[in-house]
Amino acid sequence: xxxxxxxxxxxxxxxxxxxxxxxxxxxxxxxxxxxxxxxxxxxxxxxxxxxxxxxxxxxxxxxxxxxxxxxxxxxxxxxxxxxxxxxxxxxxxxxxxxxxxxxxxxxxxxxxxxxxxxxxxxxxxxxxxxxxxxxxxxxxxxxxxxxxxxxxxxxxxxxxxxxxxxxxxxxxxxxxxxxxxxxxxxxxxxxxxxxxxxxxxxxxxxxxxxxxxxxxxxxxxxxxxxxxxxxxxxxxxxxxxxxxxx
Amino acid sequence: xxxxxxxxxxxxxxxxxxxxxxxxxxxxxxxxxxxxxxxxxxxxxxxxxxxxxxxxxxxxxxxxxxxxxxxxxxxxxxxxxxxxxxxxxxxxxxxxxxxxxxxxxxxxxxxxxxxxxxxxxxxxxxxxxxxxxxxxxxxxxxxxxxxxxxxxxxxxxxxxxxxxxxxxxxxxxxxxxxxxxxxxxxxxxxxxxxxxxxxxxxxxxxxxxxxxxxxxxxxxxxxxxxxxxxxxxxxxxxxxxxxxxx
Numbered sequence: 456x457x458x459x460x461x462x463x464x465x466x467x468x469x470x471x472x473x474x475x476x477x478x479x480x481x482x483x484x485x486x487x488x489x490x491x492x493x494x495x496x497x498x499x500x501x502x503x504x505x506x507x508x509x510x511x512x513x514x515x516x517x518x519x520x521x522x523x524x525x526x527x528x529x530x531x532x533x534x535x536x537x538x539x540x541x542x543x544x545x546x547x548x549x550x551x552x553x554x555x556x557x558x559x560x561x562x563x564x565x566x567x568x569x570x571x572x573x574x575x576x577x578x579x580x581x582x583x584x585x586x587x588x589x590x591x592x593x594x595x596x597x598x599x600x601x602x603x604x605x606x607x608x609x610x611x612x613x614x615x616x617x618x619x620x621x622x623x624x625x626x627x628x629x630x631x632x633x634x635x636x637x638x639x640x641x642x643x644x645x646x647x648x649x650x651x652x653x654x655x656x657x658x659x660x661x662x663x664x665x666x667x668x669x670x671x672x673x674x675x676x677x678x679x680x681x682x683x684x685x686x687x688x689x690x691x692x693x694x695x696x697x698x699x700x701x
Numbered sequence: 702x703x704x705x706x707x708x709x710x711x712x713x714x715x716x717x718x719x720x721x722x723x724x725x726x727x728x729x730x731x732x733x734x735x736x737x738x739x740x741x742x743x744x745x746x747x748x749x750x751x752x753x754x755x756x757x758x759x760x761x762x763x764x765x766x767x768x769x770x771x772x773x774x775x776x777x778x779x780x781x782x783x784x785x786x787x788x789x790x791x792x793x794x795x796x797x798x799x800x801x802x803x804x805x806x807x808x809x810x811x812x813x814x815x816x817x818x819x820x821x822x823x824x825x826x827x828x829x830x831x832x833x834x835x836x837x838x839x840x841x842x843x844x845x846x847x848x849x850x851x852x853x854x855x856x857x858x859x860x861x862x863x864x865x866x867x868x869x870x871x872x873x874x875x876x877x878x879x880x881x882x883x884x885x886x887x888x889x890x891x892x893x894x895x896x897x898x899x900x901x902x903x904x905x906x907x908x909x910x911x912x913x914x915x916x917x918x919x920x921x922x923x924x925x926x927x928x929x930x931x932x933x934x935x936x937x938x939x940x941x942x943x944x945x946x947x
Binding site for chain 2: 467468469471472473475478480487488491495500501502505510526527617618619621622623625633634635637638640641642645663664
């Protein structure tokens with residue numbers, strides 16, 4: 456049993472957004488895939504969890520990059536379990552540029568399990584393979600701070616969740632939340648800046664047919680914005696993005 | 702140089718839609734990834750094409766399944782180049798259930814290249830590695846027929862293309878078109894039926910900020926529907942889906 460798990464990939468043009476970089480949702484998807492790969496190897500993957508009647512749910516993700524990902528380059532996502540308690544498992548990541556042989560970013564994620572029937576939190580403390588895999592490796596980025604956003608900004612967008620947004624747990628996919636967060640800003644914003652850090656907190660599940668309202672507001676610090684998605688009357692997702700000029 | 706290229710995968714719960722199968726857009730994405738893998742191996746991948754100022758564009762995809770994909774099973778997508786002329790490259794696929802060791806579906810795709818500057822069609826006939834790879838293997842599903850749909854049905858949906866929908870070519874991603882086609886029907890339709898065959902023709906590019914109108918109409922034959930996406934006044938995507946009861 457390996458305490459770290461590596462996922463190597465090349466950023467191809469086909470993977471990229473208009474800026475020829477990995478988008479937030481693609482990076483988040485790779486992070487989830489890498490976590491899934493390690494969990495499978497440890498015997499606590501989605502499929503095993505579902506056999507116990509529970510399912511992994513990503514609760515928070517924070518990514519900080521020292522440089523943007525670039526098309527044509529080879530990267531390694533390395534993951535490890537940093538901590539575990541009854542309700543949460545903390546899993547960290549390093550993003551290594553394999554051509555330059557150096558880390559270009561880190562990620563912190565917090566996972567929960569939900570009971571597929573009752574939708575209440577599942578107990579993680581009995582997952583021995585996970586507690587046995589805990590290792591203390593450096594992850595030199597700040598943990599996710601509290602994101603406060605009393606209301607959606609002036610420019611409110613709306614979207615009704617459809618069939619393609621629904622996952623095996625019958626709630627909206629992480630990809631869709633990440634895309635809605637991304638879409639709080641116009642294309643021009645991404646042409647002029649790249650995203651240096653993003654923090655996303657998934658607060659409540661949204662469901663098929665619900666209409667989301669989402670938008671962003673600038674914080675006091677230059678380039679820093681908060682964003683949120685409400686689904687109906689429920690706060691669904693909170694995010695903070697740090698943009699830095701290209 | 703291999704004339705066929707294989708992409709093996711396990712359908713994990715994390716990959717699945719609400720019906721615990723691969724969605725149309727995930728299947729289409731795997732097909733594109735497999736095509737990309739083979740093209741890269743042949744030296745005519747996206748990155749090489751972009752160095753020539755042209756870029757691969759998927760023009761048509763048809764998929765027919767004898768049984769739905771299922772969570773937990775191992776599959777192989779095998780692809781090969783079936784034909785090539787100046788404007789089009791025809792690439793076929795077999796989807797093999799590795800556990801049962803039998804094909805459970807086939808796909809036909811038609812690819813074009815566009816000039817990244819002029820947006821006019823690129824010339825494929827000079828791509829020797831591609832013509833050298835042509836092989837005649839069985840693909841026992843009908844080629845894509847002409848899809849006719851004079852207008853969008855009564856239930857028109859609207860969607861404005863946002864940042865997360867835009868690819869490296871600065872047009873809307875294949876994934877988004879496939880998801881909008883999927884979303885022409887309610888969740889209930891997919892609970893009662895699975896998609897036995899889908900044909901999608903990508904007619905014109907849609908762009909950032911354009912508003913799409915999309916919807917479906919029943920054809921004369923039971924379970925057969927046509928769907929289309931218009932972007933502004935332009936017909937963008939046509940599709941035909943064959944549903945069969947579960």
